[in-house]
Amino acid sequence: MMTGVSSWVKWSAVVVLLAGYVAYSNIGPPPTTDLTGQRVLVTGASTGIGEQIAYHYARQGASVVVTARTEARLRRVVEKCRELGRKEQIFSYFVADMAGSNATKEVIEFGEAALGGLDFLVLNHMYLMPSANTWTGSDHNLTMLRHVMDVNFHSYVQLASHALPILERSNGSLVVISSLSAKMYQPYFVAYVSSKFALTGFFGSLRLELEMRGSGVSITVCFLGFIGTSNAVTSLKRFGLTRVLAVEPTDPGVTAQNIVAGAVARTKDVYFPYLQTRLTPLIRELFPGVFDSYIRYLYTKSYDINIASEQG
Numbered sequence: 317m318m319t320g321v322s323s324w325v326k327w328s329a330v331v332v333l334l335a336g337y338v339a340y341s342n343i344g345p346p347p348t349t350d351l352t353g354q355r356v357l358v359t360g361a362s363t364g365i366g367e368q369i370a371y372h373y374a375r376q377g378a379s380v381v382v383t384a385r386t387e388a389r390l391r392r393v394v395e396k397c398r399e400l401g402r403k404e405q406i407f408s409y410f411v412a413d414m415a416g417s418n419a420t421k422e423v424i425e426f427g428e429a430a431l432g433g434l435d436f437l438v439l440n441h442m443y444l445m446p447s448a449n450t451w452t453g454s455d456h457n458l459t460m461l462r463h464v465m466d467v468n469f470h471s472y473v474q475l476a477s478h479a480l481p482i483l484e485r486s487n488g489s490l491v492v493i494s495s496l497s498a499k500m501y502q503p504y505f506v507a508y509v510s511s512k513f514a515l516t517g518f519f520g521s522l523r524l525e526l527e528m529r530g531s532g533v534s535i536t537v538c539f540l541g542f543i544g545t546s547n548a549v550t551s552l553k554r555f556g557l558t559r560v561l562a563v564e565p566t567d568p569g570v571t572a573q574n575i576v577a578g579a580v581a582r583t584k585d586v587y588f589p590y591l592q593t594r595l596t597p598l599i600r601e602l603f604p605g606v607f608d609s610y611i612r613y614l615y616t617k618s619y620d621i622n623i624a625s626e627q628g
Protein backbone atom coordinates (compact mmCIF):
# COMPACT_ATOMS: atom_id res chain seq x y z
CA MET A 317 0.00 0.00 0.00
CA MET A 318 2.72 2.45 1.09
CA THR A 319 4.97 1.59 -1.86
CA GLY A 320 1.96 1.94 -4.20
CA VAL A 321 1.32 5.48 -2.92
CA SER A 322 4.99 6.54 -3.00
CA SER A 323 5.57 5.30 -6.54
CA TRP A 324 2.35 7.08 -7.59
CA VAL A 325 3.77 10.28 -6.06
CA LYS A 326 7.10 9.73 -7.83
CA TRP A 327 5.58 9.24 -11.26
CA SER A 328 3.24 12.20 -10.77
CA ALA A 329 6.29 14.36 -10.06
CA VAL A 330 7.88 13.15 -13.30
CA VAL A 331 4.68 13.87 -15.27
CA VAL A 332 4.33 17.36 -13.75
CA LEU A 333 7.94 18.14 -14.66
CA LEU A 334 7.49 16.89 -18.22
CA ALA A 335 4.36 19.03 -18.59
CA GLY A 336 6.31 21.98 -17.19
CA TYR A 337 9.03 21.36 -19.73
CA VAL A 338 6.62 21.29 -22.65
CA ALA A 339 5.09 24.58 -21.45
CA TYR A 340 8.54 26.09 -20.92
CA SER A 341 10.00 25.01 -24.26
CA ASN A 342 7.12 26.69 -26.11
CA ILE A 343 8.23 30.09 -24.79
CA GLY A 344 10.95 30.28 -27.47
CA PRO A 345 14.37 31.96 -27.44
CA PRO A 346 15.10 34.33 -24.56
CA PRO A 347 14.41 38.03 -25.19
CA THR A 348 17.34 40.30 -26.00
CA THR A 349 17.60 43.48 -23.96
CA ASP A 350 19.32 46.78 -24.56
CA LEU A 351 22.33 46.67 -22.23
CA THR A 352 23.86 49.99 -23.31
CA GLY A 353 26.07 51.40 -20.58
CA GLN A 354 26.28 48.10 -18.65
CA ARG A 355 29.76 47.02 -17.57
CA VAL A 356 30.65 43.32 -17.69
CA LEU A 357 33.65 41.23 -16.64
CA VAL A 358 33.74 37.62 -17.94
CA THR A 359 36.30 35.05 -16.75
CA GLY A 360 37.41 32.07 -18.87
CA ALA A 361 36.31 34.04 -21.93
CA SER A 362 39.08 32.97 -24.34
CA THR A 363 37.08 29.93 -25.55
CA GLY A 364 33.82 28.06 -25.17
CA ILE A 365 30.80 29.33 -23.25
CA GLY A 366 32.64 32.33 -21.76
CA GLU A 367 33.66 33.56 -25.22
CA GLN A 368 30.02 33.31 -26.37
CA ILE A 369 28.82 35.15 -23.25
CA ALA A 370 31.21 38.02 -24.10
CA TYR A 371 29.85 38.19 -27.68
CA HIS A 372 26.26 38.18 -26.48
CA TYR A 373 26.85 41.05 -24.06
CA ALA A 374 28.73 42.94 -26.82
CA ARG A 375 25.82 42.51 -29.26
CA GLN A 376 23.42 43.96 -26.70
CA GLY A 377 25.46 47.12 -26.18
CA ALA A 378 27.43 46.36 -23.00
CA SER A 379 31.13 47.12 -22.39
CA VAL A 380 33.12 43.95 -21.71
CA VAL A 381 36.45 42.97 -20.15
CA VAL A 382 37.50 39.35 -20.78
CA THR A 383 40.11 37.37 -18.88
CA ALA A 384 41.90 33.98 -19.20
CA ARG A 385 45.51 32.78 -19.54
CA THR A 386 45.95 32.81 -23.35
CA GLU A 387 46.65 36.33 -24.60
CA ALA A 388 46.41 35.56 -28.33
CA ARG A 389 42.89 34.16 -27.96
CA LEU A 390 41.75 36.99 -25.72
CA ARG A 391 42.95 39.50 -28.28
CA ARG A 392 40.85 37.76 -30.95
CA VAL A 393 37.78 37.74 -28.68
CA VAL A 394 38.15 41.49 -28.11
CA GLU A 395 38.43 42.09 -31.89
CA LYS A 396 35.25 40.10 -32.52
CA CYS A 397 33.45 42.03 -29.74
CA ARG A 398 34.42 45.28 -31.49
CA GLU A 399 32.87 43.96 -34.73
CA LEU A 400 29.65 43.05 -32.91
CA GLY A 401 29.36 46.22 -30.84
CA ARG A 402 29.43 49.98 -31.39
CA LYS A 403 32.21 52.55 -31.06
CA GLU A 404 31.13 53.78 -27.62
CA GLN A 405 31.47 50.33 -26.05
CA ILE A 406 34.70 49.53 -24.22
CA PHE A 407 36.33 46.14 -24.93
CA SER A 408 39.48 45.02 -23.21
CA TYR A 409 41.29 41.95 -21.89
CA PHE A 410 43.44 40.99 -18.91
CA VAL A 411 45.75 37.96 -18.86
CA ALA A 412 45.65 36.07 -15.55
CA ASP A 413 46.02 32.55 -14.19
CA MET A 414 43.31 31.89 -11.60
CA ALA A 415 45.53 29.30 -9.92
CA GLY A 416 47.67 32.15 -8.58
CA SER A 417 46.56 33.51 -5.24
CA ASN A 418 47.05 37.19 -6.11
CA ALA A 419 45.58 37.20 -9.63
CA THR A 420 41.96 37.59 -8.54
CA LYS A 421 42.45 41.02 -6.95
CA GLU A 422 44.33 42.27 -10.01
CA VAL A 423 41.55 41.08 -12.33
CA ILE A 424 38.83 42.93 -10.42
CA GLU A 425 40.96 46.07 -10.08
CA PHE A 426 41.68 46.05 -13.81
CA GLY A 427 38.01 45.49 -14.69
CA GLU A 428 36.80 48.28 -12.44
CA ALA A 429 39.39 50.74 -13.77
CA ALA A 430 38.84 49.85 -17.45
CA LEU A 431 35.04 50.00 -17.24
CA GLY A 432 34.61 52.65 -14.55
CA GLY A 433 32.67 50.25 -12.30
CA LEU A 434 30.97 46.88 -12.69
CA ASP A 435 27.39 45.71 -13.28
CA PHE A 436 27.92 42.01 -14.09
CA LEU A 437 30.68 39.70 -12.92
CA VAL A 438 30.41 36.41 -14.83
CA LEU A 439 32.49 33.64 -13.21
CA ASN A 440 32.94 30.92 -15.82
CA HIS A 441 36.56 29.64 -16.06
CA MET A 442 37.34 26.05 -15.16
CA TYR A 443 40.02 23.39 -14.90
CA LEU A 444 38.65 20.00 -15.91
CA MET A 445 40.97 17.79 -17.90
CA PRO A 446 43.30 16.01 -15.45
CA SER A 447 40.42 14.97 -13.22
CA ALA A 448 38.91 12.47 -15.68
CA ASN A 449 40.55 9.46 -14.13
CA THR A 450 40.40 6.90 -11.32
CA TRP A 451 40.82 8.26 -7.80
CA THR A 452 43.47 6.12 -6.07
CA GLY A 453 44.31 8.48 -3.23
CA SER A 454 47.88 9.03 -4.44
CA ASP A 455 49.89 12.17 -3.64
CA HIS A 456 49.40 13.10 -7.27
CA ASN A 457 45.60 12.90 -6.84
CA LEU A 458 45.71 15.08 -3.72
CA THR A 459 47.85 17.74 -5.40
CA MET A 460 45.56 17.71 -8.44
CA LEU A 461 42.47 18.14 -6.24
CA ARG A 462 44.05 21.13 -4.52
CA HIS A 463 44.75 22.73 -7.90
CA VAL A 464 41.21 22.08 -9.19
CA MET A 465 39.71 23.57 -6.01
CA ASP A 466 41.99 26.63 -6.34
CA VAL A 467 40.94 27.34 -9.93
CA ASN A 468 37.28 26.23 -9.83
CA PHE A 469 36.32 27.23 -6.29
CA HIS A 470 38.73 29.44 -4.29
CA SER A 471 39.32 31.85 -7.18
CA TYR A 472 35.53 32.22 -7.63
CA VAL A 473 35.13 33.06 -3.95
CA GLN A 474 38.03 35.55 -4.10
CA LEU A 475 36.80 37.26 -7.30
CA ALA A 476 33.30 37.58 -5.85
CA SER A 477 34.61 38.89 -2.54
CA HIS A 478 36.78 41.56 -4.18
CA ALA A 479 33.94 42.57 -6.52
CA LEU A 480 31.13 42.68 -3.96
CA PRO A 481 31.73 46.28 -2.74
CA ILE A 482 31.84 47.45 -6.37
CA LEU A 483 28.65 45.54 -7.25
CA GLU A 484 26.93 46.95 -4.14
CA ARG A 485 27.42 50.45 -5.55
CA SER A 486 25.72 49.55 -8.87
CA ASN A 487 23.15 47.03 -7.56
CA GLY A 488 24.97 44.66 -9.90
CA SER A 489 24.89 40.93 -10.48
CA LEU A 490 27.12 37.97 -9.80
CA VAL A 491 26.72 35.17 -12.35
CA VAL A 492 28.19 31.78 -11.45
CA ILE A 493 28.51 29.10 -14.13
CA SER A 494 27.94 25.76 -12.49
CA SER A 495 26.84 22.45 -13.89
CA LEU A 496 24.61 19.43 -13.61
CA SER A 497 27.79 18.06 -11.98
CA ALA A 498 26.80 20.11 -8.90
CA LYS A 499 23.69 17.93 -8.55
CA MET A 500 24.91 14.54 -9.68
CA TYR A 501 27.77 12.18 -8.75
CA GLN A 502 30.08 11.09 -11.58
CA PRO A 503 32.91 8.53 -11.64
CA TYR A 504 36.32 9.76 -12.95
CA PHE A 505 35.40 13.42 -12.29
CA VAL A 506 35.81 13.41 -8.50
CA ALA A 507 37.71 16.71 -8.31
CA TYR A 508 35.58 18.59 -10.84
CA VAL A 509 32.32 17.39 -9.24
CA SER A 510 33.58 18.38 -5.78
CA SER A 511 34.46 21.87 -7.00
CA LYS A 512 30.99 22.38 -8.53
CA PHE A 513 29.21 21.10 -5.39
CA ALA A 514 31.33 23.52 -3.32
CA LEU A 515 30.50 26.44 -5.64
CA THR A 516 26.75 26.04 -5.41
CA GLY A 517 26.96 25.56 -1.64
CA PHE A 518 28.93 28.77 -1.23
CA PHE A 519 26.97 31.02 -3.61
CA GLY A 520 23.53 29.69 -2.61
CA SER A 521 24.34 30.44 1.04
CA LEU A 522 25.92 33.82 0.27
CA ARG A 523 22.76 34.76 -1.64
CA LEU A 524 20.67 34.19 1.49
CA GLU A 525 23.00 36.46 3.48
CA LEU A 526 22.77 39.20 0.84
CA GLU A 527 18.97 38.95 0.86
CA MET A 528 18.88 39.07 4.67
CA ARG A 529 20.87 42.28 4.75
CA GLY A 530 18.82 43.87 1.95
CA SER A 531 21.70 43.97 -0.54
CA GLY A 532 20.93 45.10 -4.10
CA VAL A 533 23.34 42.51 -5.51
CA SER A 534 21.77 39.47 -7.20
CA ILE A 535 23.36 36.05 -7.59
CA THR A 536 22.45 33.89 -10.59
CA VAL A 537 23.73 30.30 -10.49
CA CYS A 538 23.59 28.48 -13.85
CA PHE A 539 23.21 24.70 -13.91
CA LEU A 540 24.31 23.63 -17.39
CA GLY A 541 23.93 20.23 -19.04
CA PHE A 542 26.25 18.86 -21.73
CA ILE A 543 27.36 21.82 -23.88
CA GLY A 544 29.27 21.18 -27.12
CA THR A 545 32.40 23.28 -26.50
CA SER A 546 35.45 21.85 -28.25
CA ASN A 547 37.34 21.37 -24.96
CA ALA A 548 34.49 19.42 -23.33
CA VAL A 549 33.99 17.19 -26.38
CA THR A 550 37.73 16.53 -26.90
CA SER A 551 38.34 15.61 -23.28
CA LEU A 552 35.40 13.16 -23.21
CA LYS A 553 36.81 11.58 -26.41
CA ARG A 554 40.31 11.45 -24.98
CA PHE A 555 39.11 9.63 -21.86
CA GLY A 556 37.09 7.19 -23.98
CA LEU A 557 33.71 8.19 -22.55
CA THR A 558 31.93 7.35 -25.82
CA ARG A 559 28.57 6.63 -24.18
CA VAL A 560 28.45 10.13 -22.65
CA LEU A 561 29.29 11.53 -26.09
CA ALA A 562 26.10 9.90 -27.42
CA VAL A 563 24.15 12.56 -25.44
CA GLU A 564 23.28 15.39 -27.85
CA PRO A 565 25.40 18.44 -26.87
CA THR A 566 23.81 21.90 -26.74
CA ASP A 567 25.14 24.84 -28.75
CA PRO A 568 27.44 27.15 -26.69
CA GLY A 569 26.00 30.30 -28.36
CA VAL A 570 22.41 29.43 -27.43
CA THR A 571 23.61 28.52 -23.95
CA ALA A 572 25.26 31.95 -23.60
CA GLN A 573 22.01 33.70 -24.66
CA ASN A 574 20.10 31.86 -21.94
CA ILE A 575 22.74 32.65 -19.31
CA VAL A 576 22.73 36.38 -20.13
CA ALA A 577 18.91 36.49 -20.22
CA GLY A 578 18.79 34.82 -16.79
CA ALA A 579 21.38 37.23 -15.39
CA VAL A 580 19.53 40.30 -16.72
CA ALA A 581 16.24 38.99 -15.26
CA ARG A 582 18.09 38.35 -11.94
CA THR A 583 16.87 34.74 -11.98
CA LYS A 584 18.29 32.86 -8.98
CA ASP A 585 18.88 29.53 -10.70
CA VAL A 586 19.13 29.04 -14.46
CA TYR A 587 18.68 25.46 -15.73
CA PHE A 588 19.83 24.88 -19.29
CA PRO A 589 18.96 22.80 -21.25
CA TYR A 590 15.90 22.65 -19.02
CA LEU A 591 14.73 19.05 -19.36
CA GLN A 592 18.21 17.53 -18.94
CA THR A 593 19.20 19.62 -15.92
CA ARG A 594 15.81 19.48 -14.14
CA LEU A 595 14.83 15.86 -14.70
CA THR A 596 18.24 14.24 -14.09
CA PRO A 597 18.58 15.26 -10.40
CA LEU A 598 14.88 14.53 -9.83
CA ILE A 599 15.12 11.01 -11.25
CA ARG A 600 18.22 10.34 -9.15
CA GLU A 601 16.32 11.51 -6.07
CA LEU A 602 13.29 9.34 -6.86
CA PHE A 603 14.98 6.20 -8.23
CA PRO A 604 18.56 6.18 -6.87
CA GLY A 605 19.28 2.48 -7.55
CA VAL A 606 18.23 2.51 -11.20
CA PHE A 607 19.88 5.88 -11.76
CA ASP A 608 23.24 4.83 -10.33
CA SER A 609 23.38 1.73 -12.52
CA TYR A 610 22.61 3.93 -15.52
CA ILE A 611 25.50 6.27 -14.56
CA ARG A 612 27.88 3.32 -14.13
CA TYR A 613 26.85 2.17 -17.62
CA LEU A 614 27.16 5.69 -19.14
CA TYR A 615 30.63 6.33 -17.68
CA THR A 616 32.18 3.02 -18.73
CA LYS A 617 35.27 3.85 -20.77
CA SER A 618 35.41 2.51 -24.33
CA TYR A 619 38.59 0.58 -23.39
CA ASP A 620 36.61 -1.37 -20.78
CA ILE A 621 33.67 -1.81 -23.17
CA ASN A 622 36.01 -3.34 -25.80
CA ILE A 623 37.58 -5.71 -23.23
CA ALA A 624 34.12 -6.85 -22.13
CA SER A 625 32.96 -7.48 -25.70
CA GLU A 626 36.17 -9.42 -26.52
CA GLN A 627 35.60 -11.62 -23.46
CA GLY A 628 31.88 -12.06 -24.10
Ligand SMILES: NC(=O)c1ccc[n+]([C@@H]2O[C@H](COP(=O)([O-])OP(=O)(O)OC[C@H]3O[C@@H](n4cnc5c(N)ncnc54)[C@H](OP(=O)(O)O)[C@@H]3O)[C@@H](O)[C@H]2O)c1
Pocket residue numbers: 359360361362363364365366383384385386387389412413414415439440441442443467493494495496540541542543544545546547548
Ligand atom coordinates in the same frame (compact mmCIF):
# COMPACT_ATOMS: atom_id res chain seq x y z
N1 LIG B 1 30.97 22.26 -21.69
C1 LIG B 1 30.11 21.64 -20.89
O1 LIG B 1 29.59 20.59 -21.21
C2 LIG B 1 29.76 22.25 -19.56
C3 LIG B 1 28.74 21.65 -18.83
C4 LIG B 1 28.38 22.19 -17.60
C5 LIG B 1 29.04 23.30 -17.12
N2 LIG B 1 30.05 23.85 -17.83
C6 LIG B 1 30.76 25.01 -17.23
O2 LIG B 1 30.84 26.06 -18.16
C7 LIG B 1 32.05 26.78 -17.93
C8 LIG B 1 32.82 26.92 -19.23
O3 LIG B 1 33.03 25.65 -19.80
P1 LIG B 1 33.56 25.47 -21.29
O4 LIG B 1 33.12 24.14 -21.75
O5 LIG B 1 33.22 26.66 -22.09
O6 LIG B 1 35.15 25.39 -21.04
P2 LIG B 1 36.39 25.81 -21.94
O7 LIG B 1 36.01 26.02 -23.36
O8 LIG B 1 37.47 24.86 -21.63
O9 LIG B 1 36.77 27.24 -21.34
C9 LIG B 1 37.40 27.34 -20.12
C10 LIG B 1 37.94 28.75 -19.98
O10 LIG B 1 38.61 28.87 -18.72
C11 LIG B 1 39.92 29.39 -18.95
N3 LIG B 1 40.83 28.86 -17.94
C12 LIG B 1 41.19 27.56 -17.73
N4 LIG B 1 42.08 27.46 -16.73
C13 LIG B 1 42.29 28.73 -16.29
C14 LIG B 1 43.13 29.29 -15.27
N5 LIG B 1 43.93 28.52 -14.52
N6 LIG B 1 43.10 30.62 -15.08
C15 LIG B 1 42.32 31.41 -15.85
N7 LIG B 1 41.51 30.94 -16.82
C16 LIG B 1 41.50 29.62 -17.03
C17 LIG B 1 40.28 28.95 -20.37
O11 LIG B 1 41.20 29.83 -20.98
P3 LIG B 1 42.80 29.66 -20.94
O12 LIG B 1 43.10 28.24 -21.20
O13 LIG B 1 43.23 30.61 -22.01
O14 LIG B 1 43.21 30.13 -19.58
C18 LIG B 1 38.93 29.12 -21.06
O15 LIG B 1 38.73 30.45 -21.45
C19 LIG B 1 32.81 26.02 -16.84
O16 LIG B 1 32.59 26.63 -15.59
C20 LIG B 1 32.17 24.66 -16.88
O17 LIG B 1 32.25 24.01 -15.62
C21 LIG B 1 30.42 23.35 -19.04
Ligand SMILES: *[C@@H]1O[C@H](CO)[C@@H](O)[C@H](O)[C@H]1NC(C)=O
Pocket residue numbers: 416418419422
Ligand atom coordinates in the same frame (compact mmCIF):
# COMPACT_ATOMS: atom_id res chain seq x y z
C1 LIG C 1 51.39 38.34 -8.24
O1 LIG C 1 52.22 37.22 -8.48
C2 LIG C 1 52.97 37.31 -9.68
C3 LIG C 1 53.70 35.99 -9.88
O2 LIG C 1 54.09 35.39 -8.67
C4 LIG C 1 53.95 38.50 -9.56
O3 LIG C 1 54.68 38.61 -10.76
C5 LIG C 1 53.14 39.76 -9.33
O4 LIG C 1 54.00 40.85 -9.15
C6 LIG C 1 52.22 39.59 -8.12
N1 LIG C 1 51.40 40.77 -7.99
C7 LIG C 1 51.17 41.37 -6.84
C8 LIG C 1 50.24 42.53 -6.89
O5 LIG C 1 51.62 40.98 -5.79
Ligand SMILES: *[C@@H]1O[C@H](CO)[C@@H](O)[C@H](O)[C@H]1NC(C)=O
Pocket residue numbers: 446447448449450451452453454456457460504
Ligand atom coordinates in the same frame (compact mmCIF):
# COMPACT_ATOMS: atom_id res chain seq x y z
C1 LIG D 1 45.48 9.30 -9.26
O1 LIG D 1 46.79 8.85 -9.16
C2 LIG D 1 47.09 7.70 -9.94
C3 LIG D 1 48.52 7.29 -9.59
O2 LIG D 1 49.42 8.35 -9.73
C4 LIG D 1 46.92 8.05 -11.41
O3 LIG D 1 47.16 6.92 -12.20
C5 LIG D 1 45.48 8.54 -11.64
O4 LIG D 1 45.33 8.98 -12.98
C6 LIG D 1 45.18 9.69 -10.72
N1 LIG D 1 43.76 10.05 -10.79
C7 LIG D 1 43.37 11.29 -10.99
C8 LIG D 1 41.89 11.51 -10.94
O5 LIG D 1 44.13 12.23 -11.17
Ligand SMILES: *[C@@H]1O[C@H](CO)[C@@H](O)[C@H](O)[C@H]1NC(C)=O
Pocket residue numbers: 485486487532
Ligand atom coordinates in the same frame (compact mmCIF):
# COMPACT_ATOMS: atom_id res chain seq x y z
C1 LIG E 1 20.16 50.38 -5.58
O1 LIG E 1 18.94 49.94 -5.04
C2 LIG E 1 18.51 50.72 -3.95
C3 LIG E 1 17.29 50.04 -3.33
O2 LIG E 1 16.37 49.65 -4.31
C4 LIG E 1 18.23 52.13 -4.41
O3 LIG E 1 17.82 52.94 -3.33
C5 LIG E 1 19.50 52.71 -5.03
O4 LIG E 1 19.25 54.00 -5.57
C6 LIG E 1 20.03 51.79 -6.11
N1 LIG E 1 21.32 52.27 -6.57
C7 LIG E 1 21.68 52.29 -7.85
C8 LIG E 1 23.04 52.83 -8.15
O5 LIG E 1 20.94 51.92 -8.75
